[in-house]
Amino acid sequence: MREFDYVIVGAGSAGCVLANRLSEDPATRVLLVEAGGWDSNPLIRVPKGFARLMDGTRTAWQFPVEPFHPSARPEVWPRGRTLGGSSSINGMVYNRGQRADYDELERLGNPGWGWDTIGPIFTEMERSGLAVSAVSATESDGLCEEMIAAGVNLGWSHERDLNAHDGERIGYTMATIRHGRRVSASAAFLHPVRRRANLTVATRTVALRILFDKDAAVGVRLGRNGRTVDVAAAREVVVACGSIATPRLLQVSGIGPAGVLRAAGVDVLLDRPAVGARMREHRVFKLQFRLAEDLGYNRRLNTPARQAMAGLKYLLTRRGPIAAPVYDVLAFVKTRPDLDRPDAQLLMAPFSAGPQVPGEQLPLEREPGVNCLGHVLRPDSEGSLRITSPDPEAPPRIVPNYLATEYDRGVGVAAFRRMRELFATDPIAKRITVETLPGPAVQDDADIIDAALEHGYCGYHAIGTCAMGPHDDDVVDPELRVRGVANLRVVDASVLPIMVSGNLNGPVMAMAWHASDLIQG
Numbered sequence: 386m387r388e389f390d391y392v393i394v395g396a397g398s399a400g401c402v403l404a405n406r407l408s409e410d411p412a413t414r415v416l417l418v419e420a421g422g423w424d425s426n427p428l429i430r431v432p433k434g435f436a437r438l439m440d441g442t443r444t445a446w447q448f449p450v451e452p453f454h455p456s457a458r459p460e461v462w463p464r465g466r467t468l469g470g471s472s473s474i475n476g477m478v479y480n481r482g483q484r485a486d487y488d489e490l491e492r493l494g495n496p497g498w499g500w501d502t503i504g505p506i507f508t509e510m511e512r513s514g515l516a517v518s519a520v521s522a523t524e525s526d527g528l529c530e531e532m533i534a535a536g537v538n539l540g541w542s543h544e545r546d547l548n549a550h551d552g553e554r555i556g557y558t559m560a561t562i563r564h565g566r567r568v569s570a571s572a573a574f575l576h577p578v579r580r581r582a583n584l585t586v587a588t589r590t591v592a593l594r595i596l597f598d599k600d601a602a603v604g605v606r607l608g609r610n611g612r613t614v615d616v617a618a619a620r621e622v623v624v625a626c627g628s629i630a631t632p633r634l635l636q637v638s639g640i641g642p643a644g645v646l647r648a649a650g651v652d653v654l655l656d657r658p659a660v661g662a663r664m665r666e667h668r669v670f671k672l673q674f675r676l677a678e679d680l681g682y683n684r685r686l687n688t689p690a691r692q693a694m695a696g697l698k699y700l701l702t703r704r705g706p707i708a709a710p711v712y713d714v715l716a717f718v719k720t721r722p723d724l725d726r727p728d729a730q731l732l733m734a735p736f737s738a739g740p741q742v743p744g745e746q747l748p749l750e751r752e753p754g755v756n757c758l759g760h761v762l763r764p765d766s767e768g769s770l771r772i773t774s775p776d777p778e779a780p781p782r783i784v785p786n787y788l789a790t791e792y793d794r795g796v797g798v799a800a801f802r803r804m805r806e807l808f809a810t811d812p813i814a815k816r817i818t819v820e821t822l823p824g825p826a827v828q829d830d831a832d833i834i835d836a837a838l839e840h841g842y843c844g845y846h847a848i849g850t851c852a853m854g855p856h857d858d859d860v861v862d863p864e865l866r867v868r869g870v871a872n873l874r875v876v877d878a879s880v881l882p883i884m885v886s887g888n889l890n891g892p893v894m895a896m897a898w899h900a901s902d903l904i905q906g
């Protein structure tokens with residue numbers, strides 16, 4: 386059996402950072418295992434390419450979730466399946482989270498996770514290859530500037546660097562984009578070191594189960610092209626498969642709620658009820674308007690011919706809508722003036738789209754429009770995930786349980802009203818003829834919640850399914866070691882017990898950076 390010091394499973398946002406840092410010492414043998422292929426698809430580097438990548442199956446997993454809408458419409462949660470993981474298919478928004486989020490992690494009994502430790506890591510990552518910039522829209526016909534000006538008229542500060550402070554603010558999205566090209570975790574942290582002799586990268590290789598000797602992890606069973614092979618980890622197995630595939634791998638390996646494992650036909654190694662539980666996810670409220678004039682991205686992108694023209698322009702100049710992140714303008718706002726920090730995030734763009742159909746690209750409308758998404762920054766409703774079969778590649782049963790708490794519903798409705806307030810404020814207000822989604826008839830709280838469930842999206846930010854904490858029933862301890870077994874850690878979005886305010890790619894990479902220090906002692 387081939388032996389490595391560390392076997393890292395999953396080459397996503399966390400896995401790429403871990404592979405980089407754990408292989409810094411040439412004497413340390415590191416294996417990075419990734420189910421997907423090499424990240425050579427040219428669309429990965431093109432910012433608006435994400436629209437095609439996230440709905441496909443070549444570079445993404447598609448996990449169906451249990452129906453929950455008023456109309457039980459199917460919803461699917463994509464995740465990256467290639468080097469870079471979800472950072473290779475995501476919307477490229479770069480957000481650090483609020484200082485208070487990390488301090489809260491520490492207050493919950495996780496020493497070393499406070500802002501004083503994690504804050505400087507962002508600066509270090511940005512110096513070490515993680516390119517970040519505020520991408521200003523070059524062809525929005527002034528709509529983005531008018532959204533920002535409306536926010537300023539509501540008292541929000543206009544920031545060139547939205548990560549500069551945690552107050553109410555609006556500005557162009559900070560994005561992991563350099564010169565019009567996506568900078569994934571793999572581009573920033575894996576490609577620069579992939580020729581290290583002590584680092585082996587195994588793509589198109591699936592971890593089927595973790596191998597144990599008594600109560601210690603000793604390796605991983607891998608599947609490739611229909612064959613299985615076992616690899617040994619002399620020091621540790623580090624699972625970094627993301628918040629869905631990590632609890633699935635633990636459960637099929639015998640670590641999870643005993644009843645769930647037995648029902649799925651898996652032998653129980655450790656009865657851990659919290660594996661796959663405590664899942665928190667953003668529910669995105671959607672608002673869309675029709676414009677009086679033919680302005681914005683729809684007229685540049687809403688037919689294949691126009692997309693081809695915009696694509697050509699992008700190839701020549703690396704500018705325009707194709708070079709921009711998923712949403713051009715971001716705001717962090719308070720839903721009540723007495724709050725000490727923002728509790729809602731708004732994302733705005735000068736385009737409008739038809740309904741989302743799983744597996745299909747979001748269709749832009751023929752008529753001109755703008756849209757705004759918003760979500761509760763730190764939701765506390767908890768969903769769950771569990772296997773229903775011993776097959777490590779079978780989709781788990783995912784119950785989102787969105788907007789289940791009074792807090793989430795109250796803040797969600799208030800955030801939605803703030804979205805409307807922004808678009809009723811000049812100068813953007815004077816561009817708008819009518820609200821097309823959910824429409825002016827949706828006014829009371831219950832209807833606003835129903836509209837969010839019906840027309841909204843998942844936030845792509847599930848956390849908590851292997852949450853860290855100081856208690857015996859927390860899946861991992863504050864050093865991210867799986868409780869009850871030796872030599873096994875989890876390092877990815879699943880270890881967050883509470884939501885970091887906003888988008889998670891940056892925070893997950895920073896956590897992995899810190900975890901590398903913990904692993905190396």
Ligand SMILES: Cc1cc2nc3c(=O)[nH]c(=O)nc-3n(C[C@H](O)[C@H](O)[C@H](O)COP(=O)(O)OP(=O)(O)OC[C@H]3O[C@@H](n4cnc5c(N)ncnc54)[C@H](O)[C@@H]3O)c2cc1C
Nearest residue numbers: 395397398399420470471475476477478592627878888890
């Ligand atoms: C569509 C989408 C849009 C998003 N937009 C943004 C955004 O704009 N900004 C932002 O900050 N965040 C965004 N996010 C969230 C962010 O990208 C993720 O939170 C972050 O990438 C999670 O990192 P991770 O390391 O936990 O998991 P991932 O990056 O998902 O990595 C997990 C890796 O493990 C691999 N894997 C899984 N199972 C196995 C197995 N059994 N064997 C081997 N390999 C396996 C996967 O293929 C994958 O490569 C988005 C996410 C998605 C899906």
